Amino acid sequence: MNWFINSLGSSIGKKLMMAITGLSFCGFLMAHLAGNLTLYGGRDAFNAYAEHLHSLGILLNFAEIGLLSLALIHILTGLYLFWQNFRSRPVRYAVNKSAGGRTIGSVTMPYTGVFLICFVVFHLLNFHFVDKTQTTIYDIVDTAFSNLPYTLIYILAMVIVAIHVSHGLWSAFQTIGANHLKYMPFVQVASIVLALVFAIGFGFLPIYIAFNL
Amino acid sequence: MTQTINVTLKIWRQNGPKEKGRFETFNAENISTDMSFLEMLDVVNEQLTRNGKIPIAFDHDCREGICGTCGAVINGRPHGPEKATTLCQLHMRKFKNGDTIAIEPFRAMAFRVIRDLVIDRSPLDEIIQAGGYISANTGGAPDANAIPIPQQTAETAMDAAACIGCGACVASCPNASAMLFTGAKISQLALLPQGRPEAAERAISMVRRMDRLGFGNCSNERECEAECPKEISITHIARMNREFLKASFFSSVK
Numbered sequence: 001m002n003w004f005i006n007s008l009g010s011s012i013g014k015k016l017m018m019a020i021t022g023l024s025f026c027g028f029l030m031a032h033l034a035g036n037l038t039l040y041g042g043r044d045a046f047n048a049y050a051e052h053l054h055s056l057g058i059l060l061n062f063a064e065i066g067l068l069s070l071a072l073i074h075i076l077t078g079l080y081l082f083w084q085n086f087r088s089r090p091v092r093y094a095v096n097k098s099a100g101g102r103t104i105g106s107v108t109m110p111y112t113g114v115f116l117i118c119f120v121v122f123h124l125l126n127f128h129f130v131d132k133t134q135t136t137i138y139d140i141v142d143t144a145f146s147n148l149p150y151t152l153i154y155i156l157a158m159v160i161v162a163i164h165v166s167h168g169l170w171s172a173f174q175t176i177g178a179n180h181l182k183y184m185p186f187v188q189v190a191s192i193v194l195a196l197v198f199a200i201g202f203g204f205l206p207i208y209i210a211f212n213l
Numbered sequence: 214m215t216q217t218i219n220v221t222l223k224i225w226r227q228n229g230p231k232e233k234g235r236f237e238t239f240n241a242e243n244i245s246t247d248m249s250f251l252e253m254l255d256v257v258n259e260q261l262t263r264n265g266k267i268p269i270a271f272d273h274d275c276r277e278g279i280c281g282t283c284g285a286v287i288n289g290r291p292h293g294p295e296k297a298t299t300l301c302q303l304h305m306r307k308f309k310n311g312d313t314i315a316i317e318p319f320r321a322m323a324f325r326v327i328r329d330l331v332i333d334r335s336p337l338d339e340i341i342q343a344g345g346y347i348s349a350n351t352g353g354a355p356d357a358n359a360i361p362i363p364q365q366t367a368e369t370a371m372d373a374a375a376c377i378g379c380g381a382c383v384a385s386c387p388n389a390s391a392m393l394f395t396g397a398k399i400s401q402l403a404l405l406p407q408g409r410p411e412a413a414e415r416a417i418s419m420v421r422r423m424d425r426l427g428f429g430n431c432s433n434e435r436e437c438e439a440e441c442p443k444e445i446s447i448t449h450i451a452r453m454n455r456e457f458l459k460a461s462f463f464s465s466v467k
Binding site for chain 2: 087109
């Protein structure tokens with residue numbers, strides 16, 4: 001097992017863990033978005049979706065444990081990489097200038113990441129760890145977004161998710177070695193498109209609910 | 214007619230690896246715009262020597278852009294603002310009269326400053342020593358073209374082999390990572406049949422050595438390929454990633 005730990009503990013191994021967990025989260029977000037779009041169908045459609053999801057029972061618990069493990073790997077590896085990378089240049093440059101390689105996504109990756117951890121905790125406290133015996137999930141969502149600060153926080157968070165994904169998705173492909181002459185331009189465009197899908201898809205839901213469109 | 218300009222230089226001075234460094238300001242006057250950046254530094258150094266002061270230490274050798282010895286960070290850009298050139302091939306015509314130019318050494322934990330702008334790049338040599346070679350322990354030299362290699366493969370290998378080991382990739386990387394260097398050195402051999410027998414061992418041992426030397430981790434910022442004087446692409450980093458993952462999880466090398 002020593003070889004396994006050595007491989008994953010190497011610089012490329014840590015990148016691999018970030019890439020695979022990150023790609024999994026992109027997959028999760030797509031499923032999450034597909035589910036949330038039922039909000040446009042109104043109270044009954046959304047509550048039916050939630051009920052259907054919860055009827056999965058033990059499967060859902062396994063999925064939650066899976067997601068939590070992925071999150072722990074992604075967050076801990078990410079923080080460790082951030083610290084190692086910070087340490088690797090003890091004396092900083094007096095003048096910093098980009099040659100054009102960096103993007104807003106790549107520059108802000110650790111910071112958008114830390115923001116997103118806080119947001120996920122906030123999000124779970126809002127909608128997951130709440131007493132649902134007296135009310136339905138639609139009513140909880142409806143109440144939350146009638147509060148302007150909540151709506152703004154959620155919209156901001158979705159913009160930040162988009163920035164994180166815009167670098168993360170193509171970067172994950174590069175990391176697993178899938179940088180191909182024919183497909184890379186497509187992957188790079190797909191990263192931007194998926195980022196926009198998340199920003200618009202999730203971001204308009206709070207607006208839709210808040211203004212009872 | 215030759216044009217001349219005056220520029221102000223803010224240069225990093227450091228007496229030794231353990232000493233504290235600081236910026237010193239110099240005025241370079243009547244500099245011909247046809248001079249290279251290093252020739253401009255030569256003029257400043259001659260002036261300093263005549264005045265009994267210690268000249269600025271900087272590395273240089275061929276001054277033709279092929280040896281990989283020179284290099285400094287000019288206004289935040291390794292080898293200066295010109296694309297695909299080394300510092301010796303940067304000319305003063307790229308600057309305007311009255312410009313202030315900040316000159317710093319390549320900075321990374323793995324690159325010790327020896328003096329002023331001179332750094333110790335031997336960690337890059339150590340990465341090569343870990344496996345950046347092929348072993349041919351027996352027999353005479355094989356016939357040329359005995360092993361057919363497609364032209365395109367040979368060209369891609371040559372693109373990687375164009376690396377002169379100057380360290381600009383490390384200097385430009387926000388994480389001081391040496392992945393473009395190591396990726397190029399692994400790629401140039403991984404692409405050719407002569408490099409295949411030791412490919413797995415090479416990938417693992419070069420990557421592990423790179424990690425031990427204190428370079429940062431790649432986060433795909435793409436600054437390295439933008440600054441590389443030989444324009445080496447990050448597709449070579451992807452190839453290194455493939456080689457390393459293949460070697461780690463599918464070969465018998467531990």
